[in-house]
Amino acid sequence: MSMIVSVDLGGTKAQVARVDEQGVYDARRYSVPATATKSQVNDFITGIVAEQLTGQCCGIAIGVPGMVDLSSGTVLETVNIPAWQDVPLAAQLNAYFSLPVVVNNDVNCFTMGEYCYGHHYLSGTGLHTPVPNLLGVCLGTGLGAGLVFDGRLYSGRHCAAGEFGSFPYRDGILEHYTSGQFFLKRGTNGAEQALLAQQGDRYAQSLFDEFGSHLGYALAQTLLAFDPDKIVLGGSVSQSYDLFERAMWQSLARQTHPALFKRLEIAVGTLEHAALRGAYKLFQQQLSEGI
Template sequence: MSVLCLDLGGTKLAIGRVAYPDKHATQTDAVTAITRLPVPQQADYAGMLQFLNQAIEPQLDGSVRGIAIGVPGTVSLQNGTLLEVMNLPCLIGKPLAADLEARFQLPVSLNNDANLFALGESVLGNKRNLLGITLGTGVGAGVVFDGRLYSGKHCAAGEIGCFPYLDGIMEHYCSGQFFRRFAHCPGEQVRARALAGDTDALVLFQRFGEHLAELIYQTLLAYDPAEIVLGGSVSQAFALFNDALWQRLAERADVSRLEGLSIRASTEANAALIGAAHWFFQYKGDSNHEMAVA
């Protein structure tokens, strides 16, 4: 048996099947039939629902027992609707879970994508306490305490990208929006230029690391994590801003707060899908699956 898992971002969708209930479901290779698709921009709800239907349909076989979706926003667990979705406003207030359940006659679970990324990292790395931060179109975070995901009432416990900062919010300076604003192009292009030795691009990543350090400093005060794992497309350039990040952190935080702290980029491309599967098991009450990390 398996659960079909979707990681829906502002610009990209990853979808794959995760085997369960199975002790091997904690491994990356438990995810099969992975497809990655661009998310249509400026789509209305009907268009987005059609896109999701077309992505899900080919993945369904006799093994699929449910659908688990990570979304870039806050969620009402009671009625399966999205409350705030900055990058996909067409989904706000819409009965996404109910519509997909009616279409495919399968149970559907929703949670914030950063929450599921953090949960997946916890499971894959056998870490009971960590903070997962996603750096992509926006910024999100997930908090895992004692092997359990802490989502909050609206799956919004990690909305750190909305913290006020400079002339806006943290998300403006700690996500791909930073590069579009100051380099007028996607972060991937700036990364390529930096790797080729372009001085301006290297300086831009240094500035990015300094801004990210300010965000991480706030999370140290709020959550006091032992480990922080970075995900999302911007995290792939971790080597370009890691030094600047630590230099600024050393200026801002007491030595005691930084002692033993691990900050690293994720190496698990499917962490959010694994996390989505584990959340589905918990939310739908699968008594055969142990949610907590051993």
């Protein structure tokens, strides 16, 4: 089976590995130079790809935290890497490495990985029937979602489908209240507060309760827009799910029709390297379709 270099670029961290249908090899993690110039970010990406490339690799797939013109592989906008806008990323990497390149949104890659390899089944069927409609939601530096409808990823023309973190909310946008930015605005970070909450700190737990309430509101909007069979959470903040789960469900119950709420399933994704594997699957699909 063909092997590619797969990249999961986030607002603060990047993961890179060689991937084929059987698994992920030599995965490495890097800090993203989010405040660097456009050319410096380009050089960073080229460098981490070059470190992984071997003669076995037949292509490159990269998920980026923002909007993408899928037809050209151009990164249109990245909210959390300010200087890195309007980047013809596929063309640049193709020219440098002489290999086919596929560019997509990072949360789309996560969702595709969970859908294809994460074993998500319809409950109550008695059979291992894959869920046809899956919503992947990543709670990290920002907030974004990927949508699989009837077994196929739906991105929209510019990978803007699912970018509900940019919806107006209170004095800003949803991701200010439903991602790591929620904690940063309070002068702290989610990992630090999670440790304190687990030790019984009431203020830390109150932050996660507030976070869960905001997230419940955000997810209620996605239910009305997409009506998925299941929601899978990813991203660093999702690892503290037990701390905000109750408040999230309470918020959802207040704002969701009982018929939707009754059958709703939400789980934290457990598939290792989901975004890297999803990028691999999108590479295979797009090349088979001649895109």
